[in-house]
Amino acid sequence: MKFLNKYIKLVVAATIIGSTLSCSDEFLDTKPETAVSYEEAFESITNAESALVGMYNNLSAYNFDGLYAPIMGDLVGEDLLLDSKQNWGWFLSVYQLETLPNYTWAAEPWSSGYFLIYQANQIIENADRVPDATDAQKGNLKGQAMVMRAATMLKLVQMFGEAYTVNPGAPGILNANTTKEWDEEDIARSTVGDCYGQILQDLEDAIPMLEAYAAEVSELPVSEQPQMFRDATAFFNVRSANAVLARAYLDMQNWEKAREHAAIAKEDITLMQIDELLSGFNFPNSETLYSIKYTAEDNNIYLSIPSFYFPLGGYSSMRADTSFVDTYNDFDVRKKWFPHGRDLMVRWSGSEEDVPLDADNYVVLKFQSINGQTGYAQRISIRASEMYLIEAECEAELGNDTKAQELLYSIQRRAYPGAVKSGNTGQALIDEILLERRKELVGEGFRWNDIKRRSLPFKRNGHHWSKWDFQFGDEDYYRLTFPIPQSEIDNNSALSEADQNPGY
Numbered sequence: 261m262k263f264l265n266k267y268i269k270l271v272v273a274a275t276i277i278g279s280t281l282s283c284s285d286e287f288l289d290t291k292p293e294t295a296v297s298y299e300e301a302f303e304s305i306t307n308a309e310s311a312l313v314g315m316y317n318n319l320s321a322y323n324f325d326g327l328y329a330p331i332m333g334d335l336v337g338e339d340l341l342l343d344s345k346q347n348w349g350w351f352l353s354v355y356q357l358e359t360l361p362n363y364t365w366a367a368e369p370w371s372s373g374y375f376l377i378y379q380a381n382q383i384i385e386n387a388d389r390v391p392d393a394t395d396a397q398k399g400n401l402k403g404q405a406m407v408m409r410a411a412t413m414l415k416l417v418q419m420f421g422e423a424y425t426v427n428p429g430a431p432g433i434l435n436a437n438t439t440k441e442w443d444e445e446d447i448a449r450s451t452v453g454d455c456y457g458q459i460l461q462d463l464e465d466a467i468p469m470l471e472a473y474a475a476e477v478s479e480l481p482v483s484e485q486p487q488m489f490r491d492a493t494a495f496f497n498v499r500s501a502n503a504v505l506a507r508a509y510l511d512m513q514n515w516e517k518a519r520e521h522a523a524i525a526k527e528d529i530t531l532m533q534i535d536e537l538l539s540g541f542n543f544p545n546s547e548t549l550y551s552i553k554y555t556a557e558d559n560n561i562y563l564s565i566p567s568f569y570f571p572l573g574g575y576s577s578m579r580a581d582t583s584f585v586d587t588y589n590d591f592d593v594r595k596k597w598f599p600h601g602r603d604l605m606v607r608w609s610g611s612e613e614d615v616p617l618d619a620d621n622y623v624v625l626k627f628q629s630i631n632g633q634t635g636y637a638q639r640i641s642i643r644a645s646e647m648y649l650i651e652a653e654c655e656a657e658l659g660n661d662t663k664a665q666e667l668l669y670s671i672q673r674r675a676y677p678g679a680v681k682s683g684n685t686g687q688a689l690i691d692e693i694l695l696e697r698r699k700e701l702v703g704e705g706f707r708w709n710d711i712k713r714r715s716l717p718f719k720r721n722g723h724h725w726s727k728w729d730f731q732f733g734d735e736d737y738y739r740l741t742f743p744i745p746q747s748e749i750d751n752n753s754a755l756s757e758a759d760q761n762p763g764y
Contacts (some may be wrong), residue, residue, distance in 0.1 A: 262564060264424035272682045277622045302386040305393040308401055309488065315379040315408055316495070323368035323561035324376070326639065329415055330364065331578070331706030336740065338718065339584040339698055340707075343621065344725040347577040348570070357739040361746035361764055366420075370745045370761040373416045376437060381407040381439040396476040401470030406466035407496040409437070410459045411504045414511075417455045419742045420761070423712045424512050426732075428453030431759065434752075448754040449744075456512060463505040470498045493544040493551045499525050500550040503642045506650050511713050520652035525549060526647035531674050533692045534593050540628030542566065542637035547644035554638055569703060571623040572602065573634045578703075579621040583722035587699060594699060597626040621723065626703050645671055645700050652693045668693055671700055712740050738763030 265269035301311045320326045334340045335355045342355045354365050383405035387398045413433065421432035432452040440447070450458075474497065477489045488495050496504075502566045503525040530546040554560070562565070567574025580598045588595035601618025608615070617623065630636045652667035665682045668689075671677040684692050697710060711718060715732035718740065730736040743764040749755045 294719050304408040305390055305397055308383070308387065308390045308393065311379070311383055312401060312488075312495075315376065315405065316717075318372065318376055318379065318551075319408065319412075319673075320560075320639075322560045323364075324372040325415070326560050327563055327565060327568070328365070328369050329419075330498045330565065330703075330705030332419075332637070333367075333708045334703055335708075337707030337711065338724070339581055339702055340624070341579050341623050341724050342582055342620075343579050343618070345578045348575055355494060357728060357736075359654065359742055359763060361743040361749070363762065364500055365748055366742045369419065370748060371414065372492070373412050374434070376412045377409050377436050378439065380412070381437070382514060383410070385439055386670070386761065391557045394476065396473045398485065400473035402723040403466040403469035403485055403501070405497045405698065406462040406469075407501045407504060407626060410462035410466070410498075410508070412505065413455060413459050413462075414508055417452060417459075418511070418712070420744060421452045421455065422741060423715065424452050424456055426715060428456070431761075446752045446754040448752075450760060456508060459508050460505070460641045463501055463508065464705070466496075467498060467501050467505075468503060470496070474498060494549045494553050496550065500642055503549050503647060506647060510650055510653070511709070513657075513713075515654040515657045517652050519658070522647040522650040522654070526641075526644040526651070529644040530657060531644060531648075531670065532678070534674060537593055537675060538596060538625075539567040540566075540630070540637070541626055542628055542630050544638060544640065549642040549644060549647075551641055552639040554636060556633060556636050559635040559637070564629075564635035564637065564701075565631040565639055566637045568635050569624045569627040570629065571604070571617055571625070573629070573632065578624050579618070579723075580624055580702075581720075581724055582622065584698070584702075585622050587695060589676055589679075591678055592699075594675045597702075598622040598624060624703065638664075640704075646697075646704075646706075649693060649697050649700065653690065653697075654692045656686075656693055661689055664689055664693065671696055675700075675739065708740070735763075 278672050299305055302308050317683050318324070318679075322328065331351060332354050335342065335351055338355065342351060351365065353363055359365050379449050387401035387405070390398060390401070393401070397756070413435075416433045422430040424466070428451060431449040433449060433454040434447050435455055435458050436447060437458055474489070477485050482490070489497075502521040506518050506521035506525060509521060512518075526547075526549075529549075532545050532547050536545050539545075554564075555664040562574050564574070569578045570576060585595065585598045588598075601621050601623045602616040604617040605614040606617050606625065607613065608614070628637065648667050648671055652664045652671075655661075655667065656662035661684075665684075669679065669681040670684075682689060682692055694710065694714070698707060701707075710716070717729075717731040718737070719729045720727045721729075728736065728739075738761065741761050741763075743761050744755070744759065749760065751758060
């Protein structure tokens, strides 16, 4: 990992102590000149919290969770597609399942992810020496950094490793769980099982620390509580840590544990109302558990989710497949996310007549910028609907059909008041829940991993122009796992070409 460690060493002083993160009002106004140096980072709780903010700032980068990870999480799937005529080359090989080791779609999430892990390691290893921090504040620093490390590792192992349920002994990713400088010994790939073990350990260790911090701060008058605590969706906390833990256990098909932590994450949360489903998914709402904050002045502009999804004002290249849109009941309000482009008339600059926005495709209106300002939209990353669906899937797998039906119905009736509670049982109920995950979470980055973790067939038909039809065990199934970036293999002395994923 010498290549990556050299890169980290060069930029850490400028970015580990982040100065401009869109996380909360208090931090949004931070000026560049208030950034602290690497050496000063842990000399006070104020500086240490600035380091924490810098970590979140890098999570929001377009080449990781700000754009690449969620959009690729649906393009490697069958429900969404790229406009075949106007895609600007962005994510083209991802959609075509042709990503190679030297492509940016593999290299940039990898390097950005490990930079995040490096930042998290710095905080975990140094939090205890912050002289003016209480034990609870130190635990909060470490706890949030552990959740960040776990969430980042989870995303990377989902992308670059074989599914846990297929082979936990298969090569996974690098388990960089300590700070390593550029001149230290490189590390090899750990097994998928070991990576999940690290993820679980981090989250199980983090939750009590975050609970202790919440208990201490809750005793303060609201006016004295830190903004970091009051803005419950901008920073990892007990709820969002349990949500990430539920995701990890779901990958492992540990149904009891996934159910337990999903239930904790969504406890006492009110689901979005029917009108909120059409509000653009650009600002936290009642069911938001974690979101990446952007402001009108600090956002990724064209390299943002609404830029690629909303059919005007950005790259506007994402479309919905015909057969997927047809899975929605006509009275399901979520079907309004997908009007056909032929029914949306626009007049382009220099033209004297209205023309269809896209005569061939269903466009996507789910994700919109605030006030029409391209890129100005907070990205809702974890929400309670996902936890309902995780819990429903687990209950169905455990044979608790009645409970699973009730959880599923909570999602369905919110979007379609005339919905009838499912009477399905067994595999038919599981299939219905998995379909509901697609319908509810479309565009939020889950479909790729859902196919992998359950070893589902990959079949594109309908209006897709890059068509595939293969099942688990077929030669082409390797395409659902990204290659290890060539830059990592070339610069990591613990890796060779033999360590590349099969198929590449």
